[in-house]
Amino acid sequence: MSTTLTPVLTANWDQPNSFTLEGYGPYEAAKKALAMDPDAVIQAVKDSGLRGRGGAGFPTGMKWGFIPQGDGKPHYLVVNADESEPGTCKDIPLMMANPHSLVEGVIITSFAIRANHAFIYVRGEVLHVIRRLHAAVREAYEKGYLGKDIFGSGYDLELVVHSGAGAYICGEETALLDSLEGFRGQPRLKPPFPAVAGLYASPTVVNNVESIASVPSIVANGADWFAGMGTEKSKGFGIFSLSGHVTRPGQYEAPLGITLRELLDMAGGIREGHQIKFWTPGGSSTPIFTDEHLDVPLDFEAVGAKGSMLGTRALQIFDETTCVVRTVLRWTEFYAHESCGKCTPCREGTYWLKQVLKRLEKGEGTEDDLSLITDIADNILGRSFCALGDGATSPIHSSVKYFRDEYLKHFEIGGCPFDAKKSTLWGDS
Ligand SMILES: Cc1cc2nc3c(=O)[nH]c(=O)nc-3n(C[C@H](O)[C@H](O)[C@H](O)COP(=O)(O)O)c2cc1C
Numbered sequence: 001m002s003t004t005l006t007p008v009l010t011a012n013w014d015q016p017n018s019f020t021l022e023g024y025g026p027y028e029a030a031k032k033a034l035a036m037d038p039d040a041v042i043q044a045v046k047d048s049g050l051r052g053r054g055g056a057g058f059p060t061g062m063k064w065g066f067i068p069q070g071d072g073k074p075h076y077l078v079v080n081a082d083e084s085e086p087g088t089c090k091d092i093p094l095m096m097a098n099p100h101s102l103v104e105g106v107i108i109t110s111f112a113i114r115a116n117h118a119f120i121y122v123r124g125e126v127l128h129v130i131r132r133l134h135a136a137v138r139e140a141y142e143k144g145y146l147g148k149d150i151f152g153s154g155y156d157l158e159l160v161v162h163s164g165a166g167a168y169i170c171g172e173e174t175a176l177l178d179s180l181e182g183f184r185g186q187p188r189l190k191p192p193f194p195a196v197a198g199l200y201a202s203p204t205v206v207n208n209v210e211s212i213a214s215v216p217s218i219v220a221n222g223a224d225w226f227a228g229m230g231t232e233k234s235k236g237f238g239i240f241s242l243s244g245h246v247t248r249p250g251q252y253e254a255p256l257g258i259t260l261r262e263l264l265d266m267a268g269g270i271r272e273g274h275q276i277k278f279w280t281p282g283g284s285s286t287p288i289f290t291d292e293h294l295d296v297p298l299d300f301e302a303v304g305a306k307g308s309m310l311g312t313r314a315l316q317i318f319d320e321t322t323c324v325v326r327t328v329l330r331w332t333e334f335y336a337h338e339s340c341g342k343c344t345p346c347r348e349g350t351y352w353l354k355q356v357l358k359r360l361e362k363g364e365g366t367e368d369d370l371s372l373i374t375d376i377a378d379n380i381l382g383r384s385f386c387a388l389g390d391g392a393t394s395p396i397h398s399s400v401k402y403f404r405d406e407y408l409k410h411f412e413i414g415g416c417p418f419d420a421k422k423s424t425l426w427g428d429s
């Protein structure tokens with residue numbers, strides 16, 4: 001059994017008061033950072049090798065370094081707490097169990113980028129998390145960690161927790177900014193990037209919850225400590241969320257580069273009597289993997305080299321009882337519902353993918369329909385305005401690549417082979 005867990009953000013989650021300031025402790029890392037030069041804080045985060053934990057893996061320190069200095073404009077930090085990708089479930093438990101790591105990270109980051117206003121944009125449905133964040137922010141204000149002259153440094157910061165209305169597209173950073181400004185959340189054309197013209201057309205850093213919550217540990221323990229974990233280009237630790245047909249699903253904080261086989265060892269394996277069939281390395285927008293990929297190091301490079309993406313490390317595990325066609329249909333229904341409608345390939349394409357997949361899943365499709373879904377996906381990929389459209393094609397292309405026979409079986413038998421009535425036609429599932 002592997003023992004490579006590295007609990008940092010999750011270290012106190014089992015303590016009854018982990019979400020209170022008393023349970024978290026004084027903001028020593030923020031105190032240390034506010035005594036430093038802001039550029040030295042940016043440099044420390046650059047040296048640590050921290051890459052964005054929201055999916056794309058962009059180097060965090062480099063992003064902060066793009067904020068122009070001495071431009072006379074206000075600067076903003078916006079934390080992306082919209083977590084909506086199917087399978088992704090790390091930021092919400094992090095904010096529930098350890099909200100002060102995020103608030104402390106916000107203080108350090110805002111100081112580094114010379115921002116005096118920061119926002120946490122949180123998914124509107126998670127009322128319990130919103131309440132907890134408000135409580136944490138209130139505690140931080142009461143202690144003088146937010147507001148005027150923090151730690152007597154002369155630095156001021158106001159932090160606002162803003163609830164969205166629960167749209168997946170509002171997790172896309174520019175749609176999020178439109179929504180935060182009070183408009184309908186739809187992606188903006190880039191460039192200009194948020195670092196140049198973000199919130200209220202001013203320089204803005206948008207970072208994921210886990211990225212920002214990791215910052216206090218880097219300041220406290222040093223860049224080398226963080227860079228000593230993980231792989232050459234994917235440094236540090238991350239939260240791996242195991243869900244689905246696993247004996248002990250949950251959050252496993254481990255160095256990047258760990259494999260699913262090692263994580264499954266710690267999670268008690270696939271549920272008893274079953275075998276793994278397919279899995280997502282980073283949520284539904286990342287191409288699926290199969291049992292061939294159990295030993296792929298879960299870092300940005302190795303997962304990419306095998307044709308998928310590390311994404312948000314949302315490891316959704318499906319055993320042999322799961323119909324891949326039905327799973328892809330469910331994900332596609334999600335994308336069709338969440339498509340914001342701004343561009344034609346995604347708006348129309350996800351709608352038609354859903355129609356054809358419904359037919360295929362019922363066993364009423366033909367081999368031409370299989371070509372049709374691939375063709376529609378080809379016309380969405382790379383032609384959509386934002387990454388939601390591209391993400392919608394991942395389950396289609398990868399499932400046809402690995403499970404073409406299962407699609408064919410549906411129309412051979414005129415139904416889903418995983419339905420109880422038909423199960424004998426498809427082995428012993
Ligand atoms: C449709 C869509 C939804 C997204 N949802 C989220 C989200 O919920 N949380 C998040 O941090 N990033 C999300 N992203 C990625 C953000 O656009 C952005 O890359 C991220 O917040 C940057 O933070 P990071 O550099 O710390 O990873 C989403 C992107 C797309 C295209």
Ligand code: SF4
Pocket residue numbers: 169187338339340341342343344346347384385386387388389390
């Ligand atoms: S790809 Fe989809 S979600 Fe993105 S802008 Fe186009 S319609 Fe909207």
